[in-house]
Amino acid sequence: MTAMDREDVQDLLVRIDERVKTIQEDIREINVVRRCFSHDVKIRTLERLVWGCLAGIAGMGARMVFEVLR
8 A cells, every 4th residue: 555545545534534523413413402302201211110120129139138148
């Protein structure tokens, strides 16, 4: 690979990187603008269910350990 080819490839990679960054910024803006309240409520409810299940499982595990050590 000659020095000219390397420079061309490096320039191409820089342009691709800039385009990717621009696309990522556009996607972030779209996600902020199109935020839906009902989806936020559903996601919050699902998070609470998951954390509740994890807390319940942890409680059952602690109780099992307590009973075994008793």
